Amino acid sequence: MIAMVEGAGKSLRILYIEDNDQNYYLVHFILGAKGHEVRRARDGMEGISLATAVKPDLILLDIQLPVMDGYAIARELQKKPELAKTPIIALTSYAMAGDREKALAAGCTGYIEKPINPKTFMLQIEQYLQPSTQGENK
Numbered sequence: 001m002i003a004m005v006e007g008a009g010k011s012l013r014i015l016y017i018e019d020n021d022q023n024y025y026l027v028h029f030i031l032g033a034k035g036h037e038v039r040r041a042r043d044g045m046e047g048i049s050l051a052t053a054v055k056p057d058l059i060l061l062d063i064q065l066p067v068m069d070g071y072a073i074a075r076e077l078q079k080k081p082e083l084a085k086t087p088i089i090a091l092t093s094y095a096m097a098g099d100r101e102k103a104l105a106a107g108c109t110g111y112i113e114k115p116i117n118p119k120t121f122m123l124q125i126e127q128y129l130q131p132s133t134q135g136e137n138k
């Protein structure tokens with residue numbers, strides 16, 4: 001069971017595990033404009049070690065990554081007691097319908113479809129930050 005982040009609206013520390021520069025810059029721009037701090041890892045090993053070090057409020061997780069895919073990373077992250085309650089949002093390809101079910105099965109709190117839509121991305125994130133969504137997602 002993963003708890004939602006309390007207090008939507010406060011400045012959050014967000015870790016984004018993403019190998020694609022364009023996606024990272026876009027997300028950094030959108031979230032940075034809202035006052036959130038975004039840290040980046042480019043692969044699972046870096047992501048897991050950075051997550052342990054910075055204890056983010058929220059983890060955004062690309063699925064298609066070199067070496068270790070997003071599902072394996074999600075499972076590893078949840079083995080860390082200090083990260084067990086950190087929401088993980090998978091960023092899945094629209095074309096890969098099975099990704100969403102697999103992401104939830106791997107323990108992700110939810111998913112957002114790529115391509116990232118700058119107009120709706122923050123709202124999609126906030127849906128996982130509101131206490132009212134508690135219990136609806138794993």
Ligand code: MN
Nearest residue numbers: 019062064065
């Ligand atoms: Mn990728």
